[in-house]
Amino acid sequence: MIPLPFAREQSVEESKPRRRDFASASVLLASSLALSFAANADENAQPEFKRLRRTQFIAALGDPDSSSGAAADEWGLWPLDPGPRGVYLRDYRSLESRGGKAPAKWQFDRKDWWLEEHGLIMEKPDFPLAPGKYIVTGGREVSSILTVYPDARWELSNGAKLYDVTHLPCRAARYTPMSDAASPANARLTDFPVKPGAEMPTVEGHQKQDYAVLFVIGVEA
Structure with a gap:
């Protein structure tokens, strides 16, 4: 194993402890793993990286058993942990009454949530x-x-598969309504929490797309 050539750490405010994070404590393990995962790689061929002090999150689509693929333009990035910034389904009516403005200042979109x-x-x-x-x-x-x-196109190094870098406890799905009557209020609260690795629940009146969630702990400098 050879260490990744991290540059100086990114200067950002330290994350505060939160009761219910989208990322679990395993992020700490991930940070240490990333220092020594490039087995049999050419050190001179590796780009320089900077370690992120605040984990980011990728929403990815693809074959879990693949190491490469296409359509990464359908992948997204959460620069901030979206879990603590979220609104519980049970509080949807309150969110609706505020015109969709969440306490964390992001705007809810009923046509794509x-x-x-x-x-x-x-x-x-x-x-x-x-x-x-x-x-x-x-x-x-x-x-x-x-x-x-x-x-x-996207590609993972060292033969890693998309499943290998998916954080199984984190589940994420995108819902789009099939009619004007469709609403998050139709979700069954008893479907939550979702078991690690399981599909997200359907919501009446919506199409659903499940996404894999990847932790991002470093980026190319």
Whole structure:
């Protein structure tokens, strides 16, 4: 194993402890794993990275057993942990009464909304994921360099598969209504929390797209 060539740490405010984070304590494990995952790689061929002191999150689509693919322009990025910034489904009516403005200042879009495993409505990620190199992990045994190319192809280093760098406890799905009558109020609160690795629940009147969640703990300097 050879260490990744991290540059000086990014200067950002330290995260404060939060009761219910989208990321679990395994982020700490992921940070240490990323220092020594590039087995059999050419050190001179590796780009320089900066470690993120505040974990970011990728919403990814693709075959879990693949190490590369296309359509990364359909992937998104949460620069901030969207879990603590979310609104519980049980509080949807209150969110609606405020014109969709969440306490964390993001705007709810009834025509395109996101949900996580505890039943929290989240802000949308930023689309598309920008081309570049990202150090990603699922907080388990594997970390990898994700390369996103300008033509929207993506590739993981060292033979890692998308499943290997997916954080299984974090579930995320995108919901789009099929009629004007569709509403997040139709969600069944008893469907939450969702078990790690399980699909997100359906919501009456909506189409659903499940996304894999990847931790981003470093980016190309």
